[in-house]
Amino acid sequence: MSVNEAIATPWRRASLAAAIFALDPLGSGMLVRAAPGPARDALLGALTAALAPAKLTRLPAQIADDRLIGGLDIAATLRTGRPVAELGALSAADGGVVAIAMAERMSASVAARLCAALDSGEVALQRDGLSLTLPARIGVVALDEGVEDERAAPALVERLAFWVQLDGVGHRDIEPALFAAWDFAQARLQLTKIQTPDDVVETLVAVAAQLGADSARAPLFALRAARAIAALRGGDAVEEDDITLAAALTLAPRATRLPAPEDEASEPEPEVEPEPEDDKPENEEDQTPGELEERVLEAARAAIPLGLLASLQAGVKARRRSSSEGKSGDSSLSSRRGRPLDARPGSLRKGRLSLIATLRAAAPWRRLREREAPAGDTRRIIVKPDDFRIVRYRQRRGATTVFVVDASGSSAMQRLAEAKGAIELLLADCYVRRDDIAMVAFRGRGAEIVLPPTRSTARAKRALAGLPGGGGTPIASGLDAALHIADQARRKGQTPLIVLMTDGRANIARDGTPGRPQALRDALDAGRRIRAAEVSALAIDTAPASSRGAAPTREIAEAMSARYVKLPVADAALVNAAVRGALPS
Amino acid sequence: MAQPFPFSAIVGQDDMKLAFMIAAVDPTVGGVLAFGDRGTGKSTAVRALAALLPPISVVAGCPYNCAPEATAGLCGPCKGKAPTEAVFRSAPVVDLPLGATEDRVVGALNLERALSHGEKSFEPGLLAQANRGFLYIDEANLLEDHLVDLLLDVAASGVNVVEREGLSVRHPARFVLIGSGNPEEGELRPQMLDRFGLAIDVKTPQDVPSRVEVVRRRDAFERDPEAFHKKWEGEEIQLREKIVRARERIGVVIAPDAAIERAARLCLALGTDGLRGELTLLRAGRALAALEGRNEVGDAELRRVAPMALSHRLRRNPLDDSGSAIRVERALQEVFGA
Numbered sequence: 024m025s026v027n028e029a030i031a032t033p034w035r036r037a038s039l040a041a042a043i044f045a046l047d048p049l050g051s052g053m054l055v056r057a058a059p060g061p062a063r064d065a066l067l068g069a070l071t072a073a074l075a076p077a078k079l080t081r082l083p084a085q086i087a088d089d090r091l092i093g094g095l096d097i098a099a100t101l102r103t104g105r106p107v108a109e110l111g112a113l114s115a116a117d118g119g120v121v122a123i124a125m126a127e128r129m130s131a132s133v134a135a136r137l138c139a140a141l142d143s144g145e146v147a148l149q150r151d152g153l154s155l156t157l158p159a160r161i162g163v164v165a166l167d168e169g170v171e172d173e174r175a176a177p178a179l180v181e182r183l184a185f186w187v188q189l190d191g192v193g194h195r196d197i198e199p200a201l202f203a204a205w206d207f208a209q210a211r212l213q214l215t216k217i218q219t220p221d222d223v224v225e226t227l228v229a230v231a232a233q234l235g236a237d238s239a240r241a242p243l244f245a246l247r248a249a250r251a252i253a254a255l256r257g258g259d260a261v262e263e264d265d266i267t268l269a270a271a272l273t274l275a276p277r278a279t280r281l282p283a284p285e286d287e288a289s290e291p292e293p294e295v296e297p298e299p300e301d302d303k304p305e306n307e308e309d310q311t312p313g314e315l316e317e318r319v320l321e322a323a324r325a326a327i328p329l330g331l332l333a334s335l336q337a338g339v340k341a342r343r344r345s346s347s348e349g350k351s352g353d354s355s356l357s358s359r360r361g362r363p364l365d366a367r368p369g370s371l372r373k374g375r376l377s378l379i380a381t382l383r384a385a386a387p388w389r390r391l392r393e394r395e396a397p398a399g400d401t402r403r404i405i406v407k408p409d410d411f412r413i414v415r416y417r418q419r420r421g422a423t424t425v426f427v428v429d430a431s432g433s434s435a436m437q438r439l440a441e442a443k444g445a446i447e448l449l450l451a452d453c454y455v456r457r458d459d460i461a462m463v464a465f466r467g468r469g470a471e472i473v474l475p476p477t478r479s480t481a482r483a484k485r486a487l488a489g490l491p492g493g494g495g496t497p498i499a500s501g502l503d504a505a506l507h508i509a510d511q512a513r514r515k516g517q518t519p520l521i522v523l524m525t526d527g528r529a530n531i532a533r534d535g536t537p538g539r540p541q542a543l544r545d546a547l548d549a550g551r552r553i554r555a556a557e558v559s560a561l562a563i564d565t566a567p568a569s570s571r572g573a574a575p576t577r578e579i580a581e582a583m584s585a586r587y588v589k590l591p592v593a594d595a596a597l598v599n600a601a602v603r604g605a606l607p608s
Numbered sequence: 609m610a611q612p613f614p615f616s617a618i619v620g621q622d623d624m625k626l627a628f629m630i631a632a633v634d635p636t637v638g639g640v641l642a643f644g645d646r647g648t649g650k651s652t653a654v655r656a657l658a659a660l661l662p663p664i665s666v667v668a669g670c671p672y673n674c675a676p677e678a679t680a681g682l683c684g685p686c687k688g689k690a691p692t693e694a695v696f697r698s699a700p701v702v703d704l705p706l707g708a709t710e711d712r713v714v715g716a717l718n719l720e721r722a723l724s725h726g727e728k729s730f731e732p733g734l735l736a737q738a739n740r741g742f743l744y745i746d747e748a749n750l751l752e753d754h755l756v757d758l759l760l761d762v763a764a765s766g767v768n769v770v771e772r773e774g775l776s777v778r779h780p781a782r783f784v785l786i787g788s789g790n791p792e793e794g795e796l797r798p799q800m801l802d803r804f805g806l807a808i809d810v811k812t813p814q815d816v817p818s819r820v821e822v823v824r825r826r827d828a829f830e831r832d833p834e835a836f837h838k839k840w841e842g843e844e845i846q847l848r849e850k851i852v853r854a855r856e857r858i859g860v861v862i863a864p865d866a867a868i869e870r871a872a873r874l875c876l877a878l879g880t881d882g883l884r885g886e887l888t889l890l891r892a893g894r895a896l897a898a899l900e901g902r903n904e905v906g907d908a909e910l911r912r913v914a915p916m917a918l919s920h921r922l923r924r925n926p927l928d929d930s931g932s933a934i935r936v937e938r939a940l941q942e943v944f945g946a
Contacts, residue, residue, distance in 0.1 A: 106719050131750045135706040139746070142651060147705050178747070178790065181646045224827070228820045237812040238647025242823045379711070379719070383773050386722030479791070 026267050026322055033188055034196045037066055040185035040272050042202055045073035046210055046251040048120050048162030050141055051244065054180050056167040057189030059124075063166070065197045066189065067122065070164070072200070073207050078119040079164070082112055084129040091136055092146050093157070097378055104403040113137075113146045114157040121161055126179075127169030134176030137163055141182045173511070184244035186276035202255060210254040217250045218260035222315065229316045230270050230323055235279035245273040263315060267322040275323040366412035380412035422520060423459040423476050423512035427505045429525035429565070430466040431496035443487050450480045459517060461508045462486055465501030467494035468535040472504055476512055497531035498523075498579065499545035502553060509558045519558050523585070526566040527576030543575060550582030560585035613829050614836070615656035616843035618649055619822045620813050626896070627806045627916050628657050629847075631742075631784045633854040634895040637805035637888055639763065639785035641748070641796070641920065644810030649822075650788040654744050658701035660844060662852050664740055668693040671732040672779050673700060673740045681766070683779045700741030702734050702783075704759075706750055713755060714762075717773040730777045735768045738783040748787030749796045759785065760803050802881075805888045806913075807920035809933065854898035861894045863905040870910055870943060877939040880921040889917045907944055914940055 030036045037055070044053050053070075057063045071079045088094070093111030100107050112121065113136065123129065123137075140146055144160040165183060167175045180186070202210075227242040227249070236242075248269035253261045366380035385406045392405040426446055450460060460483050462474035474486040502523065509519035529542035533549075553560055562580035564587065580587035618625060627640045642650045666673045672683040676694035704713065715733035722728065734743070743759075745751055751759075762768050768781040787804065789796065801807070813819055829836040868890065875885040892913040893905040902909075919932040 131747075132706045135747050135750065139705065143655075147703050178646065224823050225816070225820050228823055229816055232816055232819065237645060239649065239812065239819065239822045239826070240647040242819070243826055246823065246827055380773075382719060383717045383722065386717070386719065387728050387774065389722070 026264050026271070027325065029268060030271050030322075030325075032192075032196060033190075034062065034192050034198060036272060037062075037187040037189055037192075038069055038198070038201065039268070040187050041066055041070045042073055042200075042207075042255065043248050043251045043269075043272065044162065044185055045070055046207060046255060047214060047247060048074065048077065049118070049160045050144065050162070051247065052120075052141065052163035052165065052179075052183030052185075054126075054165045054167055054175065054183045054186040055189060056169070056187070057192070058168055059166075060189075060192075061194035062189045062192040062197060065194075067164075069200050070120075072204060073202065074120055075204060075207075078116070079122055080112065080116045080119060081122045081124065084123050084125045084127075084133065086112065086133060088132065088136070091133060093148050093155075095379065100382075101404070108148070108155060110157070111146065111148070113140050113159040113161060116161050117158050118160060119162075120164060122164040122166060124166045124168070126165035126167045126175035127173040129165075129176055129179070131176060134179040138178050138182055181238060181240060184248060184273055206255065209257070210251070213254040213257065213259070214250060216259060217253050219246070219250065220261060223249060223261050223266055226266055226316050226319055227270060227274070230320050231274050231277075233316075233320055234274055234277065234323060236274050236277035237279070238277075241274055241277050245269045248273050263318070266315075267319045270319045270323040271325070275325075278323075281324070366414055368409065368411065369413040370411070375414050377412045377414040380414075381406060381410050384410040384412055421458060421517050423461060423509070423517040425461045425463065425476075425505045425508050425512075425519060425521045427463045427465065427470075427501045427521060427523045427525075428490070429496060429498070429501070430464045430490055430492045430494075431528075432466075432493045443490070446487060447484065450483050459512065461512075463501050463504045463508070464490055465497050465504075466492065467497070468500075468531055469497055470500040470504040472508065476508060476517075495531040495537060496525070496529050497533075497535070497542070498525055498527070498529040499533045499542065499549040500531070501525075502546065502549035502579075502583075503533070506549070506553050506556060506558065509553075510556065513558075521553060521558055521560040521583075521585075522563065523560065523576075523579070523583075524563045524565060525576055525579075527564060527574065527579060528566070529575065543578075546575075546579050547582045550579045550585075553583045553585075562587050564589045611833055611837055612655040612659050613652050613826070614840040614844050615653065615660040616847050617825050617829070617836070617840045618653055618656065619825060620818050621649060621653065621810060623808045623916060624650070624653055624810055626912075627808050628653060628786075629851065629899060630806065630892050630895040630913070631786070632657065632661055632851050633898055634858055634891055635782065635784045637784075637891045637895065637917075638884075639787070639804045639806070641801070641804040641807040642786070642788045642810050643791055643796070643807065645812050646790055648810045648812055650810055651746055654701070654742075654746075654786055654788065657742070658698070660848055660851070661699035661701070661741075662848055663696045664699050665694045665696050666740075668695045672736050672781075673697075674780070675740065681780045681782065684777075700738055702738040702741065702743050704734055704743055704745045704751075704755075706747055708734065708755070710755065710758070711772075713758065714768060714770050714772075715777065715779075716770075717775055728774060730770070730775050732779065735762055735781040735783070736779055739779075739781050741783055742786055743783045744786045745788070747789050748800070749789040749791070756800055760800060763803065802884065802921050804920065806892060806916040808916050809919075850899060853901070854895065857901070857903070858894060858898040861897045861903055861905065863890050863894060867893065867905045867907075867910060870907065874910070874914060874939055874943045875918070877942055878918060878922055878936065880918060885918055885921050889914060892917050911940055911944060 028035075029039060040053060044051060055063060055066065067079070082091075089109075089111070091111050092113055093109050096107040096109035099109070121137075136146075140159045140161055141163060144158065146157045146159040148155040148157060163179070163183060165175045165179060169175070174180070224242070224246060227245045231237075231242045231245065245266075246269070249261045249265045252265040252268050253259070256265075258265070366377035368384075382404065385404055388407075388410075389404065392407075396402075396405060428446070446462075459476040459478055460474065460480070461472070461476040462483065463470050464473045465471070473490060474483055477483060502521075505521045505523070509521055512519045528539075529546040530539050531537055532541040533545045560580075560583040562576055562583065562585045564574065564576035564580075566574070566576060566589075574589070577587050577589075579585075615625070615628075624642055627642070631637055631640050642653070644650065664673065665676055667676050667686050670683065670686055672686075674682045674686040711733065713734050715731055715736055718727075718729045718731035743763075745759075748756075762781050763783065763785050766780060766782040768777075768779050770777040770779075785804065787796070787800075813822070825836075868886075871886045871889045871893075874889070878885075889910060890905065893909040896909045896913055897903070897905050900909075915933055915936045919936045922932045922935055
């Protein structure tokens with residue numbers, strides 16, 4: 024099978040990546056972005072078979088820290104009367120691979136644990152009075168089931184060699200495995216002997232640079248992959264096809280820009296199979312040092328996933344977004360747990376038992392109580408109700424403020440500028456409070472999420488600066504998009520607030536058709552949905568004071584049961600004050 | 609533990625390496641924050657530093673790494689005792705993992721002894737282990753707020769005060785705080801930011817040759833760590849000796865009045881709050897002079913360390929992303945002349 028055929032379909036790319044990963048999994052990983060389904064199951068099945076004898080262990084994304092890295096074995100501790108450590112899932116998986124379902128919901132701390140294990144091959148256990156370092160050489164498969172802009176934690180994704188997508192791959196697309204278990208056993212023996220010609224690293228680094236894959240990990244992963252491919256095909260040195268495949272599988276998905284298209288039509292010499300070291304001085308094309316690089320780049324280019332390609336082609340702005348794309352899992356940050364208060368004495372009905380604190384409370388009395396205990400009492404520890412300690416958390420729920428900005432023509436450009444000014448002030452405020460900010464702009468026929476929830480004020484400012492104006496006023500679409508973000512934020516434990524900034528002159532209905540009455544009906548309906556979802560909202564009316572009679576923004580505000588502020592001359596400081604008033608403190 | 613990647617084999621990232629060296633020479637500069645892109649070797653550098661640091665001499669059996677020759681800043685048990693046996697150990701570089709519990713950080717009642725003997729005794733935590741060494745927080749920006757507060761307190765005072773579970777313990781905890789993180793995942797609280805003495809912005813090298821070198825070295829290291837270490841052993845030893853010599857020299861390095869005035873004018877020009885900026889600038893300059901074998905802090909030293917000592921102290925406009933490095937550069941031009 025030629026290189027191009029080998030990566031022609033998403034399934035082939037994914038299954039080839041799985042095979043390469045399975046060959047050399049420790050300290051590396053795979054991101055599989057797909058809804059659960061037959062294709063994903065088949066991929067995991069193939070991976071499990073290929074990994075043998077190493078194991079694939081599945082873990083939930085919301086795994087508690089004590090299960091992940093280990094902690095105090097409570098039952099054994101009570102039984103023996105001394106602290107007994109319990110192995111966590113990471114050290115139990117030493118030498119194997121862990122697969123994490125719903126990776127997009129993973130908390131930042133779980134992701135950090137996995138990263139540390141991938142980096143160091145160890146787990147540092149510093150909790151519950153234990154202090155241990157345990158081996159945990161693992162590979163990680165992150166099963167990202169996120170929709171739209173939900174993403175797995177960026178720090179983790181960065182440490183995974185292969186990013187594959189199985190969206191839309193059905194059971195008909197599944198092809199039989201390329202390699203048998205025997206092949207893997209053979210290839211693993213071969214792997215340590217693979218020779219790497221000198222120019223391989225240069226080529227991979229150059230291709231990575233061309234694609235804007237900036238992290239030093241990208242070419243390293245490509246190099247490992249090229250060696251694994253060479254081993255799998257039974258070769259003893261890395262050859263051009265190996266490099267090409269490796270680049271297509273590891274570098275292409277990390278692309279943040281499109282390489283400059285080569286002008287002089289370099290027809291890709293169809294499968295001449297020139298060895299990278301075989302120089303033909305008379306052939307001018309082969310002499311150019313970038314020749315190999317160009318062919319590899321071409322293959323990588325062909326393998327850039329479609330969605331990414333589209334956004335890359337859309338130019339500079341898209342680049343910015345896409346470079347943050349894998350990362351907008353920023354939101355996983357928001358899974359801040361409440362601040363744990365110190366364990367307090369209290370009734371068990373009022374909170375969860377804090378076992379460690381309870382034992383600590385009981386421990387100093389041990390001798391005294393033993394003396395007083397009735398003869399038959401053989402308990403190692405005598406715990407009295409007074410000793411009970413309960414854990415309490417102060418839920419400091421973060422807020423996510425979703426700005427819904429009217430960028431239509433009726434909101435004159437100057438007004439848009441004022442709105443931008445107001446938002447900038449608010450951003451400074453959000454920065455201090457460490458709230459998340461998201462922004463939806465509506466204009467023309469629909470709404471666009473110009474900024475998914477983020478805490479990075481710099482990104483917010485960039486998104487804002489790039490906001491274009493003009494066109495119709497599809498308020499309903501804007502509100503729908505905002506509710507969607509609010510809903511996602513709430514699921515992550517955040518308190519959402521929607522700030523609508525408009526002159527209320529809706530003239531585009533939900534389906535994108537013009538017409539004022541329907542547009543207003545839709546906007547009111549969208550508002551009622553927000554009320555039904557119990558999301559707090561604030562409506563800022565930017566219509567000029569002179570506009571007579573009807574105040575459609577007020578109506579929409581009532582539908583949302585939002586606070587309504589009329590700002591005939593939208594003044595940034597005033598808007599800020601209004602939002603502060605509406606924010607949950 | 610597996611051998612880390614050698615410090616001297618890290619390609620480029622001169623600012624980061626220099627900042628770590630300065631902190632190793634003079635711990636009082638107050639910590640280093642390395643913020644920046646992923647895959648730029650932040651964690652690698654910290655782990656490498658652990659292997660590079662010269663060993664320290666400690667009182668045998670002291671859980672707080674007390675220095676045998678010291679007369680002040682000792683832990684309770686060491687204070688009263690006559691000089692006891694001293695042992696050498698590697699300088700502590702302690703990892704503070706995300707999700708560490710407070711009791712492990714500050715120390716707590718020793719459960720085992722309490723349960724088995726009914727005795728109340730203190731079990732030192734990570735802060736005790738880090739005394740006279742380094743405390744490293746990866747992803748410092750994701751650390752829970754209450755731990756951050758606690759660390760800042762201890763780092764500023766050099767003493768860990770534990771009042772819990774009927775225990776009342778004070779012990780020395782002087783350590784250099786090293787934080788790393790990626791700003792895209794959330795920014796560091798401003799209060800925490802300026803408590804770090806030096807801050808550096810770590811960027812991916814933009815030229816192909818150095819990237820190739822990064823990949824080559826890393827790959828060689830991963831394939832055969834031992835051979836790689838052998839190859840770099842000479843450089844590592846030289847670097848270690850440089851630190852040792854600088855530590856000896858730093859006592860005699862003087863900051864002339866002119867340098868102090870320059871530092872003050874620089875900080876005024878930048879409008880940094882408080883005097884921490886000047887102090888850090890001078891300390892870092894002194895450590896740099898010591899590293900370079902000079903006896904006096906001059907303009908060259910101040911210019912070199914000013915960006916890392918000051919850029920994170922500028923009164924910050926969160927929306928202004930025209931980097932603070934540029935503002936520092938501008939002020940440098942102004943004060944020192946082009």
